[in-house]
Structures are given as structure tokens and as C-alpha cells.
Amino acid sequence: MKQDQQINDKVDLLRKHFLSGETRPLSYRKRHLLRLKALLQEREEDIFAALKEDLNKTRAESFLTEYLVVMDELNYMLRHLPSLARPKRKLPGIGQLPGSLKVSPEPLGVVLVIAPWNYPFLLSMGPVIGALAAGNTVLVKPSAYAPATSRLIKSLCDDIFPRGLVQVVEGGREENKALLQENFDYIFFTGSPAVGKTVMRAASKHLTPVTLELGGKSPCIVDATADIKKTAKRILFGKLLNAGQTCIAPDYVYVEESVKEELIEELLDGIKKNFPITEPFPSTFPKIIQPKHYQRLHELLEGQRRLYPFLSEGILSKEQSQQIYPVLVDEPSWESRLMEEEIFGPILPIISWSDPEKMLEEYKSREKPLALYLFSKDKEFIQKALETISSGGVTINDTLLHLASSNAPFGGVGNSGMGKYHGKESFNTFSHQRTILKKWWSFDLPQRHPPISEKSYRFLRRITGK
Numbered sequence: 001m002k003q004d005q006q007i008n009d010k011v012d013l014l015r016k017h018f019l020s021g022e023t024r025p026l027s028y029r030k031r032h033l034l035r036l037k038a039l040l041q042e043r044e045e046d047i048f049a050a051l052k053e054d055l056n057k058t059r060a061e062s063f064l065t066e067y068l069v070v071m072d073e074l075n076y077m078l079r080h081l082p083s084l085a086r087p088k089r090k091l092p093g094i095g096q097l098p099g100s101l102k103v104s105p106e107p108l109g110v111v112l113v114i115a116p117w118n119y120p121f122l123l124s125m126g127p128v129i130g131a132l133a134a135g136n137t138v139l140v141k142p143s144a145y146a147p148a149t150s151r152l153i154k155s156l157c158d159d160i161f162p163r164g165l166v167q168v169v170e171g172g173r174e175e176n177k178a179l180l181q182e183n184f185d186y187i188f189f190t191g192s193p194a195v196g197k198t199v200m201r202a203a204s205k206h207l208t209p210v211t212l213e214l215g216g217k218s219p220c221i222v223d224a225t226a227d228i229k230k231t232a233k234r235i236l237f238g239k240l241l242n243a244g245q246t247c248i249a250p251d252y253v254y255v256e257e258s259v260k261e262e263l264i265e266e267l268l269d270g271i272k273k274n275f276p277i278t279e280p281f282p283s284t285f286p287k288i289i290q291p292k293h294y295q296r297l298h299e300l301l302e303g304q305r306r307l308y309p310f311l312s313e314g315i316l317s318k319e320q321s322q323q324i325y326p327v328l329v330d331e332p333s334w335e336s337r338l339m340e341e342e343i344f345g346p347i348l349p350i351i352s353w354s355d356p357e358k359m360l361e362e363y364k365s366r367e368k369p370l371a372l373y374l375f376s377k378d379k380e381f382i383q384k385a386l387e388t389i390s391s392g393g394v395t396i397n398d399t400l401l402h403l404a405s406s407n408a409p410f411g412g413v414g415n416s417g418m419g420k421y422h423g424k425e426s427f428n429t430f431s432h433q434r435t436i437l438k439k440w441w442s443f444d445l446p447q448r449h450p451p452i453s454e455k456s457y458r459f460l461r462r463i464t465g466k
Contacts, residue, residue: 238399
């Protein structure tokens with residue numbers, strides 16, 4: 001009860017600050033975004049250290065996949081905030097004349113951001129930046145599975161933001177449960193589809209709008225025209241970043257049968273060259289976040305035909321450090337647990353196909369993935385796949401990179417989520433687009449007032465041309 005009251009007090013503080021109107025001026029929003037940018041630059045090494053502690057990420061990987069993306073989002077908002085927040089004039093309809101019409105972005109109020117553990121800094125601060133740019137106050141809940149990053153985010157926010165602008169709640173399931181009892185104006189959640197359903201049920205009690213950034217089994221489809229050497233290299237980039245713990249990681253490879261063995265050979269060769277079983281593998285490869293996740297990945301491999309560049313059987317892993325060496329799985333059954341669950345680890349199933357029409361037709365019955373990866377030089381095949389498979393986003397002849405721009409939206413569809421963000425889309429997500437019509441006093445159309453007679457009807461039909 002004490003914890004629930006503390007959370008309630010934080011929400012009340014945020015709402016009071018929002019209702020004061022202090023967050024509305026662009027100068028206020030810009031000032032705090034600039035202060036955040038300066039602080040992140042000052043504490044860059046602290047961010048890298050926290051990610052190293054939580055996930056064993058190298059400085060290079062932390063910079064590329066978390067810090068750089070957050071800074072790009074900050075710079076985008078600072079550069080474009082005046083134009084994003086400016087009311088947009090619209091052409092009035094004939095029934096609205098004489099008058100002027102505009103659409104004005106309005107802040108929603110108090111926003112809840114629930115972040116995951118796999119990219120704990122990026123997926124906490126990215127949505128927070130969008131919410132602040134739009135003029136909201138924010139309560140951010142980092143993941144308890146990444147405690148060092150969670151503590152850092154709290155330290156950063158406490159140091160730089162007024163208490164009424166941003167609040168941080170640390171903790172696990174109990175804190176999440178208490179938060180979802182509160183009445184927010186918007187909820188932004190990143191996590192699994194199962195938890196996303198819980199968030200949506202809780203939000204429905206208050207008719208709170210939500211963005212759900214979920215996941216799913218994102219396929220990598222390769223045909224015989226692809227450059228197999230480059231394809232393997234780019235698949236490994238997407239699959240093994242963060243040890244496969246990425247919501248848009250290639251979950252499995254669906255490859256044309258005639259080039260399957262060549263692709264497997266290139267994948268194994270890439271693993272062997274880039275991830276030696278001695279150092280630096282233990283010191284540079286990210287770890288599996290929790291012992292239970294580590295054990296789950298071992299269970300997914302039970303009974304599967306595993307392919308390693310060094311070992312003929314068994315899996316090279318380090319239980320103490322929670323690291324699993326990359327492994328391919330040859331032709332798993334679609335009914336296996338490996339192919340029914342999102343993998344979220346350095347395990348890559350390889351399944352072959354021979355008939356493109358049949359393969360695409362069969363895929364229609366599967367859940368819509370967060371990402372779709374197509375490797376091909378055949379324009380007709382690519383277009384057919386795009387028309388057949390619905391997904392949150394697509395990268396053709398590479399992996400992951402459709403996510404990495406503030407100039408394009410990112411989000412899921414169906415089971416992989418709803419809503420979108422990044423750049424302009426983040427600003428719009430955390431804003432209400434309010435229509436404002438201002439009528440002139442100088443003229444009033446008498447035919448619109450009662451009694452609306454047959455004569456009025458004929459006149460209105462004539463002037464509207466309908």
C-alpha cells in the first residue's frame with residue numbers, strides 16, 4: 001500500500017505540473033532537451049559502463065545501438081521542434097466558409113513509458129524524448145532486469161529534470177502492476193506480446209491510448225539470386241547484435257533450397273572468423289540477461305540438429321557469465337517450440353523452400369512480424385513478397401537498418417504491436433492533433449439554419465455540386 005501511494009503521489013505531481021501549463025512553451029521544452037543532451041555527452045562513459053554491467057556490451061556496440069540513436073533523436077527534436085509544434089493551416093470545406101481552419105498539436109498530459117531490458121537505455125530515453133518534445137510530463141519505468149542502467153536513468157533524470165516534469169519508478173512486476181492501476185493520458189510499452197495484452201487490458205479501464213512495441217518471429221527470406229556471401233554477413237550482423245536479444249533480430253532464415261548449403265557454409269565461416277571460442281569472445285560477446293532466459297534457450301535446442309563451426313555436438317556456453325555461442329539449427333519442425341516462440345538469443349534456424357509461390361502462400365497464415373528481411377536481386381520476387389507478407393517494417397538486402405532513422409516511422413502491426421515512433425512520428429504519437437475552426441462574423445449562410453426546407457436542400461445541392 002505504501003508503494004502504491006508513492007506511485008500515486010508521483011503521478012499527481014506530474015499531473016499538477018502539466019496542468020500548470022509550464023510545459024507548453026517551446027522554450028521550456030527546448031531548454032530541457034538541451035540540458036539532457038549536455039548531460040548525456042558528459043556522462044557517456046557512465047552509460048557505456050552500465051550497459052557493460054547489465055549485458056556485457058562493448059563500448060562500440062553500446063555507442064552504435066543505444067547512445068548514438070538516442071542522440072540522433074535528441075538532435076532531430078531540437079532541430080525540428082518549431083515546425084513540428086506549429087499549427088498547420090488547412091483548406092476549409094464549403095460548409096465551413098467563411099472561416100479559417102487549422103490543426104494544432106496539443107500535448108496529451110501525463111505519459112507512462114515502460115521500457116524493456118534488451119536495449120535499456122535507448123528504449124527508455126527514446127520515447128521520453130518524444131514525450132517531452134510534445135509538451136508532456138513523463139513517468140518512466142526502466143526494466144529491473146537491467147539494474148545498472150535503471151539506476152543510471154534515475155540518476156540522470158533526477159539530476160536534470162524538475163520533479164514535476166519527469167519521474168522514474170524502479171522495480172519489477174509489483175511496480176508495473178501498481179503503475180497500471182493509475183490513470184495516464186498515454187502509455188508507451190515495449191516488450192513481449194503477452195505482457196502487451198496485459199498493458200492494453202489495464203489501459204482500457206481508463207480508455208487510455210497506447211503504443212505497443214512488441215516482437216515476434218521476424219523472417220529472413222533468401223532466394224537463389226542473392227549475393228550469398230554478403231547475405232550471410234548481414235544476417236549475422238542482425239542476428240548476433242546484443243547476442244540476438246533484439247526485437248527485430250532475424251528470428252530464422254527461410255532460404256531457397258538450391259543455395260541453402262552455400263549459405264550455411266558462409267554463416268558458419270562468419271561465426272568462426274568473428275567469434276573465436278577463446279578470447280575475445282568471452283569479453284566482447286553480450287550475455288543472456290537472466291539465468292532463466294539462458295536456461296530457456298538451452299531448452300529450445302533440445303532435440304534439434306545443431307551446426308557449429310568448431311563443435312560437432314553440444315553447445316559451447318558459459319553458465320557463470322550467461323553467454324551462449326552462436327549456433328545454427330538445421331530444418332527444425334514448424335511445430336517445435338523453437339519455431340513457435342520468439343527466440344531472443346544467438347540461435348538461428350535454417351529452413352529451406354523450393355517453390356516461391358507456395359512458400360509465400362503458406363506464410364499468410366503466420367502472425368505478422370515486426371520486421372521482414374528479403375535477400376534477392378529479383379525485383380518481381382521482392383515485390384510479390386512485399387505484397388504478400390504484412391510486417392511492421394522491411395529491410396531489403398540487409399537487416400535491422402530500417403529502424404535506425406529519425407526520418408521514418410518504426411512500429412509493429414497485428415501481433416507485433418500498434419502505433420509508431422521516431423522523429424516526427426514520436427512527436428505525433430505523444431500529441432493530440434486538434435482541429436480548430438474559426439468562423440467569421442461577417443457572413444452566415446441562412447440555408448443551414450432551421451427550418452431546413454426543401455428550398456434549402458435544393459440550394460445546398462446546387463452550391464456543393466453534389
